[in-house]
Amino acid sequence: MSEEPAPDGEASAELSPEALRKDRARLAKRVGRLETVLQNVEQIRDTNARLLDRLMGDLEAERARSQRLLLNILPQPIIDRLNAGERLIADRYDDVAVVFGDIVGFTEIASSLPAATLVTSLNALFSAFDAACAELGVEKIKTIGDAYMAAAGLPGTSNDHVRAAADLTLAMRSAVEAAGAPWRIRIGLHSGPVIAGVIGTSKFVYDLWGDAVNVASRLESSAPPGRIQVSEQVAMALGDTFELEPRGEIELKGKGATKTSFLIGRRGGGSTGARLGG
Numbered sequence: 001m002s003e004e005p006a007p008d009g010e011a012s013a014e015l016s017p018e019a020l021r022k023d024r025a026r027l028a029k030r031v032g033r034l035e036t037v038l039q040n041v042e043q044i045r046d047t048n049a050r051l052l053d054r055l056m057g058d059l060e061a062e063r064a065r066s067q068r069l070l071l072n073i074l075p076q077p078i079i080d081r082l083n084a085g086e087r088l089i090a091d092r093y094d095d096v097a098v099v100f101g102d103i104v105g106f107t108e109i110a111s112s113l114p115a116a117t118l119v120t121s122l123n124a125l126f127s128a129f130d131a132a133c134a135e136l137g138v139e140k141i142k143t144i145g146d147a148y149m150a151a152a153g154l155p156g157t158s159n160d161h162v163r164a165a166a167d168l169t170l171a172m173r174s175a176v177e178a179a180g181a182p183w184r185i186r187i188g189l190h191s192g193p194v195i196a197g198v199i200g201t202s203k204f205v206y207d208l209w210g211d212a213v214n215v216a217s218r219l220e221s222s223a224p225p226g227r228i229q230v231s232e233q234v235a236m237a238l239g240d241t242f243e244l245e246p247r248g249e250i251e252l253k254g255k256g257a258t259k260t261s262f263l264i265g266r267r268g269g270g271s272t273g274a275r276l277g278g
Contacts, residue, residue, distance in 0.1 A: 074206050075139050077155045078198060089198040089206075096153035097165035097191040097234070098212045099138070100220035101129070101172050104184040106146035112182075122146065125175055125183065132171035136164045141208060148172070151208060154196060162191050162237040169228045170265060177226075188219030189263070190231040218252045219260060228263040235261045243267050 074082070078089055103109070103122075110118055129148055133140045137158030141149040150168060153161035169187045176185040192212035199205050215231060223229035235244050243264040249257045 098216040099150045101148040101187045103146040104225040128175035186223040187228040190215040232259040
């Protein structure tokens with residue numbers, strides 16, 4: 001009796017145990033290689049994730065550093081506008097209080113002190129002025145040699161801008177008095193219209209121009225050492241909150257006879273400089 005043929009698709013003979021063992025071994029090797037590849041992929045993914053996290057951290061740190069550097073040059077509202085794509089920053093403000101301070105006899109001081117002592121002392125004074133600006137909501141505009149300029153009434157500064165500027169002048173004088181000899185300062189304060197804008201390409205400068213700037217500068221230059229000279233407009237704005245000593249009329253270049261007063265201090269609450277640690 002003849003054997004029936006094997007059905008289609010079935011092996012004509014069963015695999016031997018040896019063949020099965022070899023197939024299992026080959027399969028195990030393939031699975032092992034795949035597991036190794038998978039582990040390598042996971043390691044690369046983890047490494048890349050850590051690298052990305054580190055790069056993002058470095059980027060954030062650099063962004064924060066750049067922001068701090070920009071804040072030393074430009075006010076925050078101006079930085080925001082530049083970041084938003086504005087290319088020309090030019091604004092007109094009707095009433096800004098401008099402060100000018102200048103170290104008395106700085107040329108003689110500079111010639112008599114060692115360079116390191118001079119720079120350290122001037123830095124300490126201007127740092128105290130900066131701290132007072134931050135405390136009072138006044139914007140530091142710039143330093144020019146031994147001169148210091150600040151303004152209140154710009155976006156992002158104190159709403160009670162004339163009083164804030166007056167408090168700043170008191171804090172500046174207090175800081176200089178605390179420093180002692182040979183340091184003395186004269187200060188001018190006026191309020192009025194200004195134009196504010198950013199100029200420069202390689203080095204940005206935020207600056208102010210206009211009548212309030214000119215008058216404040218001339219009030220400073222005509223003030224006696226140790227005194228804060230304010231315009232009649234400022235004196236009226238300060239009202240009874242501050243103690244003022246009328247000086248009468250003086251000649252200001254480009255303005256003629258101008259009525260001014262000396263700012264003595266705040267009434268009742270002690271000096272601003274003392275409250276700010278000056």
